[in-house]
Amino acid sequence: GGIFNLCNPRHFTIGIWPPSTESNPTLEDPTPDYMNLLGMIFSMCGLMLKLKWCAWIAVYCSFISFANSRSSEDTKQMMSSFMLSISAVVMSYLQNPQPMSPPW
């Protein structure tokens, strides 16, 4: 179109990304960090208070944190959170093999 020819495409500069004024991604979506923290808290509760439902919720929190995580985030953190929650579930069942009773 005519409008595009007004600006000569030969005289330009190329800038690389990200530019200096890039906002902190943590500020935009804190979900993975919260879920990570919640997962760890529930794991500890499940392990120390021997509550099976705590351990199961911890597993869910780890999964949710993983699903919402950014690609720049450390996989080691994710894996350790997973391992902690799964170990909480396993330990709860080793200590008390009886099935979990529903809250109602």
Next chain:
Amino acid sequence: MCCEPLRALHFFSPVQVSIMQRPRLLLIPILLLLLAFPGSKGRYNDDFDDGEDLAEFDDNDFAEFEDMNEDLTAEKESAPPPRVSSAQPEEDEDEDEATVELEDGQDGFEDSDTQVPAHLQNSWESYYMEILMVTGLLAYIMNYIIGKNKNSRLAQAWFNSHKELLESNFALVGDDGTSKEAVSTGKLNQENEHIYNLWCSGRVCCEGMLIQLKFLKRQDLLNVLARMMRPACDQVQVKVTLNDEDMDTFVFAVGTKKAMARMQKEMQDLSEFCGDKPKSGAKYGLPDSLAILSEMGEVTDGVMDNKMVHYITTQAEKIESIHFSDQFSGPKVMQEEGQPLKLPETKKTLLFTFNVPGMGNTSPKDMDSLLPLMNMVIYSIDKVKKLRLNREGKQKADRNRARVEENFLKQTHAQRQEAAQTRREEKKRAEKERIMNEEDPERQRRLEEAAQRREQKKMEKKQMKMKQIKVKAM
């Protein structure tokens, strides 16, 4: 024979044994007792069969043992049935048999009146909560995979339909930010399972353009369920950063009424420069759903030319907001108390937010309908380059910016003074401490004198400055 049950327990660690096997450990002494008595019965029987010592035993002895045996069985009955249900076959079988096995169909002491409590049954049915949990996790994983793939397909579809337009307008399409040199990757950069970025640069009239495909979190089941209550749509956000000479000084925004109200509160520049409430765009032929925030009328007249109005009117349902600003610094940042505020860094920016049609139920085909919007973006870049305010408008704009800066400085003046004062006090205190800590009295005196001299000099300098200002004022 009696050692074999104990031997079996050696496979477990003592702790595990104590925790897992506590109810069952009580079985062992009972079992041993039960084992002993059939054996002893046999022994006595043998002796009896020998015949020689028959005279020592009379019926009373057997009766004694029989009674004891009956007592034992009574004891067994009173013990919880499941424990004994495994012991029962033990009694009936050979005493050498050490392993505890429950025969098929053996109910032990279970009858129609007593029910085995659920938590003591060892059938899979009693673990229904666990099965539910695992099913939930599997559902989450399935949703993760499906959602991730859907988002990926949508992103690819968008890129395929826009690739040609972008490559014809920009020299660099796609940069993942890892290399120091600008190398065109020619593909999207995935930040998340739901956010894809594309950096385009190398065009006159702008520094660069960052396109963010902000899809819904289809990979997170919680989010999917939340969206069933509150529908939302995918968004495409385009941020064009301009060089200083590419744009004149003005602030302008147009978009849905809701978006305009929100942005006026949240955005630093819109709240400072566009103080009036969002106006209806009907004057320019825009649909009623859209509102305008502008620094001055001349800016609106300049931006809303026929072609722009045409673009906006035809794509009205897809436009969330369009924001042109030379004072763009993002949303308002909450500063902590006591921290001296710095004037936020501003950048000349054009910010477009588009809604993808479909309200969440988007298909890859819908991405083609966003192409006219990208045409509008390119047109806007060129338009803004040409748009120049007249003399009056420029003066007004300059006055606005000076006013904002002054307000800012006034607000922070008190804070900055306080900060400077505390810094000075801190310095003095540190110096005094140093002097006090100096052990040599001679050196102490000398340092004190030096400090005093420095203070005097400062006072003299201040006095000179005040005198100069007075002279200038006169």
